[in-house]
Amino acid sequence: MSSGLDAADVLVVGAGVSGLACARDLLAAGVRVRVLEAGDAVGGRMRSDRVAGFVVDRGFQVFNSAYPQVRRRFDLKGLRLRPFTPGFIVHTPTGRLGFVDPVRRPRTLPELLSGRLAGRRDLAALALLSARDVLLPPARLKRRPDTTVRTAFADAGISEAFVESFFRPFVAGVFLEDELETSARVFHMVWRSMLRGTICLPAEGIGAVPRALAAGLPAGAVLLETPVAGLTADGVLTAEGREIPALAVVVATGPGAVPTLLPEVVLPPYRRVTTYYHTAPRSPLGEPTLLVDTRRRFLNTCVLSDVVPGYAPPGHALVATSVTGRDGPGREHELRSALAEAYGTGTDGWDLLTVRTIEDALPAMAPPQPLTRTTRVAPGRYVCGDHRATGSTQGALASGARAAREVLHDLRRDGMA
Structure with a gap:
């Protein structure tokens, strides 16, 4: 192997949570790893932006504290997690009905047994x-x-x-x-x-999750703004035309780039979601609870600033509402009408802050769905991500962990680690 920036046994392409988990496990086993990321920050689909003083995640996302990979890898106190209500509100033609886990909040049991739900x-x-x-x-x-x-x-x-x-x-x-x-x-x-x-959000946005993973890597292990154009017999070729050698390459990109780098990998179809972020002078709900609609005019909506006050500047509320598909003419207007009905308040005073469409938000998982699949594609070639396990943070992290195990096994078998 060469020295300097090229000195790596394994190259991980993509700094989402799957690739970062893979890199951390390999480094813990003593393998030299470099992560190549096309974007200007780690996270992949788990990114947070600042827009006019508001925290805007790239699509509505939540963080589940019970996932085994989450409990293994994160200092949950360090993420400063803020919980959602352990339940949700269903908007029906006759009004709103609340479902709260009675095990966690026993006082809600009489309402649950009333027969209204x-x-x-x-x-x-x-x-x-x-x-x-x-x-x-x-x-x-x-x-x-x-x-x-x-x-x-x-x-x-x-x-x-x-x-x-x-x-x-x-x-x-x-x-x-x-x-x-x-x-x-x-x-x-x-x-x-x-x-x-507990379903929750980090105080600094969902992007805090991959940043916490990346913080455990040594300085220089992640190369940002380094897109990979293709794989070579000896490593990868960057978009700048630079070849970086490695004994093994793990493709941990989003699904859009996988066919270019590993055309032999068959991907499931992915579901597209669009999230509208509205700002309001005050919260239309006043509690950190998801709201869903029996007429399915939207997937869910919530007041993010009720969950994490820091998502909005003082004196403002941030409402996130997700729908399937893309934005289109008149869709936001129709959505406002549905939200006014669901929240029981006028929405004329709301401002549309931004719209985020995630083309590859979640893989379709039709039965029979394997909960994990090998990451091996060819000698020295591996792929990981939620499409190799389940569409969740747990699935992405677990796939990265499996890639690390399989890479390490193969390197040791071949006497290279």
Whole structure:
């Protein structure tokens, strides 16, 4: 190997959380690693921007404290996490209904049992499904025969009416699809993590998560603004025409760049989401709670500054609302009307701060969905990301960890590490 900036055993292409996790694990094993990132900062899809004094994440995102990879890798106190309400509000044609986890907030149990949200039979079926997901070992959940979420709800004895009023809008917001066609295996693992952990946001925005990972790397390990044009027999070729050698290359880019670098990798289709960020003179809700809509005019909406006050300057509120697809003529106007109804307040005084469309927000996860797949593509070539596991921070981190294990195994087998 050559010296200086080129002295690396492994090159990781992409400084999202998957690539950063891979790099950290390899470095911990004594392997020399360099991360090449095309952008001007780490994070990939987990980035936060400052817009006119507001914190704007690149698409609405949340952070789950219960994910195993999260608990293993992060100082949660250092992220200064701010929690959402352990539940959500459902906007229905007859008004808003709140669902809060009664295990965490027992005082909400009488309201839950009042029958306004669901009948006793549906609540019993939901309680049994939740208890199984929380208490069964993860290995048992993973071994279940995989079906669609819709079939899993029917098998659990949950009525179609409750699915439409409760689960369908919830699943739409989580998996960016409202046909309930996502893998039930994935749903059970996500539901388990939500019940066992806390859904929250870092005080400095979702971009604090990859920055925390990158902070554990030595100075100079990440080269920003270094796009990679292709892979070579000996390493990679940067867009500037510079070849950087390495024993192994891990492609940890977003899905858009994977076909160029590793055309043999088959990617799942990805779901697109657009988030509208509105500013308001005051919070239209006054609590850190997600709101979903049974008419599915939006995936979810929340007042981010109710969750993290620092997302907005004093005297302002920041409202984030996500929809499937792209922005288009008249869509924001229609959305304002839906939000006025959902929040029960006028939106004429709101200002549109910015719009963020994420083309590759989440991979589609139809059954049977493997929860992890090998990262090996060819000798010395690896790929990691949420498309190799599950569409979540856990999936991305776990795929990066698996890539590190497989790279390390192969280097040691070949006597190179």
